[in-house]
Amino acid sequence: MSLVTPVGIAVPAFDAETEQVFKFTVQGGDQVVGNTLTIIDNETDQIVYQHSVMSYVYSQTVPAYTLQNNKYYGFQFQTINIHGDLSNKSEISTFRTFTTPVLTFTNIPSSSVIESGVYSFTCQYYQEEGELLNTLYFYLYDATRTQVDVSDVYTSPSAPPVEFTHQFRGLVDDEKYYVRAVATTIYNTVVDTGYIEVDINYAYEGIYSPVVATNVPNSGYVQVANDITEIDGQVYDKYEDPIPPTYVDGDALLLDDGEHLIWKDGFSFANNKFTKQRWWSPVWWGRQNKMSNYSDLQGHETDGRSYFTIEYKRGIPTGMTGARDYVVVKGYVDGRKYLEKVSNFITPLNNMSSVTSFLKVQDSDVTLELVRVIGGNTIIWNGLSDVQFGIRTEIAWLGEPMTLAINLMDWDTGSTNVEYSRVTDLFWEGEDQAPPVTDVDDVNAPPLIKYITNVRLDNAIVRDFYVTHDVTQLMYYSSLPDWDGYTIMRCDFDNNLRAGNVDWLLHDINRIKVKRRKVGAGEEYITLHVQELESVYDLDFYYRDYYVPSGGKYEYAMVPCINDDEQNYFTTTVDTHFDGLFISDKNKTMKLYANYLVSSSMDNILLGMVQPYNKVYPVIVKNPNVLYRTVTFQGDVLGLTDNCQPFELTDETRPIIVAQKREWDKFLCDGRAKIIKDWNGNIILCHITTAPSYTYDQTSGNSKPTMSFGVTEVGEYNSQYDMYHHGLIDVETT
Numbered sequence: 001m002s003l004v005t006p007v008g009i010a011v012p013a014f015d016a017e018t019e020q021v022f023k024f025t026v027q028g029g030d031q032v033v034g035n036t037l038t039i040i041d042n043e044t045d046q047i048v049y050q051h052s053v054m055s056y057v058y059s060q061t062v063p064a065y066t067l068q069n070n071k072y073y074g075f076q077f078q079t080i081n082i083h084g085d086l087s088n089k090s091e092i093s094t095f096r097t098f099t100t101p102v103l104t105f106t107n108i109p110s111s112s113v114i115e116s117g118v119y120s121f122t123c124q125y126y127q128e129e130g131e132l133l134n135t136l137y138f139y140l141y142d143a144t145r146t147q148v149d150v151s152d153v154y155t156s157p158s159a160p161p162v163e164f165t166h167q168f169r170g171l172v173d174d175e176k177y178y179v180r181a182v183a184t185t186i187y188n189t190v191v192d193t194g195y196i197e198v199d200i201n202y203a204y205e206g207i208y209s210p211v212v213a214t215n216v217p218n219s220g221y222v223q224v225a226n227d228i229t230e231i232d233g234q235v236y237d238k239y240e241d242p243i244p245p246t247y248v249d250g251d252a253l254l255l256d257d258g259e260h261l262i263w264k265d266g267f268s269f270a271n272n273k274f275t276k277q278r279w280w281s282p283v284w285w286g287r288q289n290k291m292s293n294y295s296d297l298q299g300h301e302t303d304g305r306s307y308f309t310i311e312y313k314r315g316i317p318t319g320m321t322g323a324r325d326y327v328v329v330k331g332y333v334d335g336r337k338y339l340e341k342v343s344n345f346i347t348p349l350n351n352m353s354s355v356t357s358f359l360k361v362q363d364s365d366v367t368l369e370l371v372r373v374i375g376g377n378t379i380i381w382n383g384l385s386d387v388q389f390g391i392r393t394e395i396a397w398l399g400e401p402m403t404l405a406i407n408l409m410d411w412d413t414g415s416t417n418v419e420y421s422r423v424t425d426l427f428w429e430g431e432d433q434a435p436p437v438t439d440v441d442d443v444n445a446p447p448l449i450k451y452i453t454n455v456r457l458d459n460a461i462v463r464d465f466y467v468t469h470d471v472t473q474l475m476y477y478s479s480l481p482d483w484d485g486y487t488i489m490r491c492d493f494d495n496n497l498r499a500g501n502v503d504w505l506l507h508d509i510n511r512i513k514v515k516r517r518k519v520g521a522g523e524e525y526i527t528l529h530v531q532e533l534e535s536v537y538d539l540d541f542y543y544r545d546y547y548v549p550s551g552g553k554y555e556y557a558m559v560p561c562i563n564d565d566e567q568n569y570f571t572t573t574v575d576t577h578f579d580g581l582f583i584s585d586k587n588k589t590m591k592l593y594a595n596y597l598v599s600s601s602m603d604n605i606l607l608g609m610v611q612p613y614n615k616v617y618p619v620i621v622k623n624p625n626v627l628y629r630t631v632t633f634q635g636d637v638l639g640l641t642d643n644c645q646p647f648e649l650t651d652e653t654r655p656i657i658v659a660q661k662r663e664w665d666k667f668l669c670d671g672r673a674k675i676i677k678d679w680n681g682n683i684i685l686c687h688i689t690t691a692p693s694y695t696y697d698q699t700s701g702n703s704k705p706t707m708s709f710g711v712t713e714v715g716e717y718n719s720q721y722d723m724y725h726h727g728l729i730d731v732e733t734t
Helices: 500-509 653-668 720-725
Strands: 020-025 034-039 044-055 059-062 071-080 092-095 102-105 119-126 133-141 145-151 162-168 177-187 190-192 196-200 210-214 221-228 234-236 260-263 274-283 286-292 308-316 326-334 336-342 352-360 365-375 453-459 460-468 489-491 509-517 526-532 542-546 553-562 572-575 580-585 589-592 596-612 621-636 672-675 683-698 705-715
Touching: 020 071, 034 286, 044 071, 044 308, 092 177, 119 133, 119 489, 145 196, 190 221, 210 352, 221 500, 221 509, 221 553, 274 286, 308 352, 326 352, 326 365, 336 365, 352 672, 526 542, 526 653, 589 621, 589 653, 621 683, 653 683, 653 705, 705 720
Parallel strands: none
Antiparallel strands: 020 059, 034 044, 034 071, 071 092, 102 119, 119 162, 133 145, 133 177, 177 190, 177 196, 210 221, 221 542, 234 260, 260 453, 274 352, 274 460, 286 308, 286 453, 308 326, 326 336, 352 365, 460 489, 509 526, 509 553, 553 572, 580 589, 580 672, 596 621, 621 705, 672 683, 683 705
16 A cells, blocks of 8 residues: 545634634555645745644644744645655645734623613624635523524625624523624635623513513413503683693694693502603793692692602792792692792793603602703793702792782783783893791602692693603603603694504504513414504504413513514513413314313323344334323313303203303314313313213203313413414414
8 A cells, every 4th residue: 555645624714813724634554653744935936934743643743933924824734654655745735824803892881781672783803914704693592501692694885894783682581692793804814703692671561561461361362462551631711611622833732721632541659759841832820730640630639648749940949139030840749848949940931832841750859950941032042950959959939920910011012911821921020029938848758659640731832742751861851752661651742642652563563463472481472473563553452361371470571563573572570360271273272170170190201112033032123303292181061151050950051051062072172273271281282082971960950071081182272373273373483
């Protein structure tokens, strides 16, 4: 025999400042006991490295810093046998050296917490000598580093640095994920970000979620309904009669001469943690806003009910020479005042002024600001006062301006033809100062949390109104914010009084998915239903999940989608418990009320037995994937259709029992797959494979049959594929 010419194995581009292994292969010939590696500079044809080793290993390691970066090289091997003979040199294989490329994520929060179910991850590729990128993929892994999603391929003809962004959707609240990007250069260098951990914690978790799940034990389902907030307001006159709203310039509501707007349905928020902002122009002095936990909103401070009042006032503060306008906030719980706060003072408003008022309540920390934007056509005040008012101080403020209206005068005519306390564009004539108030109440946390369920607006032309759970902001918004997970109420008064989120959801969303998974079981979501949205009326829907077992905690999600792209997951959990044995398919659910039992159950596996010739024992052959249950169920047919109706055998109920037996026969023999579940948590996706048979109770005149039937398991209740392909849900993919 003789030595066979070796074949060098291609080397991807690498960093010359790191060591690199060069390999070869040999097919046949003499035993190889050594090899010589030669590296050539392809630009000069000079040998830059040559080294021989005696080893049975088909490789050599070139030390770091032996070569130079940004160069083009070739290499070849010769092998050596035990006699010292040399083989022919292998064909020259080329490679390049570059500084190690860098691939990093640039927009993952430093806390690694992502507050949304949708996130766009951005990574940057950089290589010092400009080696181009060939392909890049984004990967998403669950907490066990099992891949759950991968992007399409990304490419770029541009020289580095280049950025790539990919959006992963359906990130589940309170779950841990790993995100990773892997790229390959045009010279086959693989660069990897590694597994980067991120934690999902929705910003609105525990605050707002448009999904409500209710366990209905007697009927065997969980009802999943949206909590889409339609907060519609109603205007009343000073006699408390409902009247149509009046709009100014098509986009504002005029609350004049005792008219007031009330919202009283579709929201609830604690009186100790919220932020409220209003954009408005004044019409009358006095109370402008009342937020209460009772429906008529007409109570007085001593009526024992709980509320906030916000009042717009005018007077001459102690130490000042002219009139000033300001706002006072008072809070009561069960008739006890726990809050009184005065805003900064601003120059007097007129009925052409534009104002924004900001109130933040966070337990005993109360912030109140009044900001004058314009007065008439002139900007006269556009800042915030640094004067602090409120807690245990003797800062002066004024009481009710009982006589100030007579000092509103037209300087040209001396006329005082203004209505009492009416805000006008007439001038203000000074008068004596009111006495200072030195007993401003302490601002304390409310003695008991009360929930505000009613909001009333008075005495203003209101342009925008906004209430949010977000108490992190330090100052007011300059314009009406978009609805988000913290929002409680939002009204833009664009020829409407809607303060809910219907418009927000319908702005881009064209469908909502309803999903379910078991809490803490590591299950993926199964999509139960997709609600298409073509109008506001399509938001008013619910889904009854008959396919969830008893005795567990399940998480339901409503997922707004733009086409099929999922947005944030709005979730809630529910504990399930069902009373009875329920049999359901896509069209119908029936229940066995009494004497129900699982009379037999058997797990089935597929075994074959071979008895070879001249062997004592047989050989067992098993299909390892076959494992299913066959079950026999039993229960009495009682004719009941109302969960609250007790069974009583009478002449009237006998024909009802007969009719229901026929209904059972038709239902169980229709060929459709069923979900059967009981009160113990047993659940099976099955087909009826043994037709129902009956035995009769002779003591009741053979009128009360006990039904028995057999089923065969055909899939899993929590499998998207199985549920869809057996016709129980309409959604093929998650």
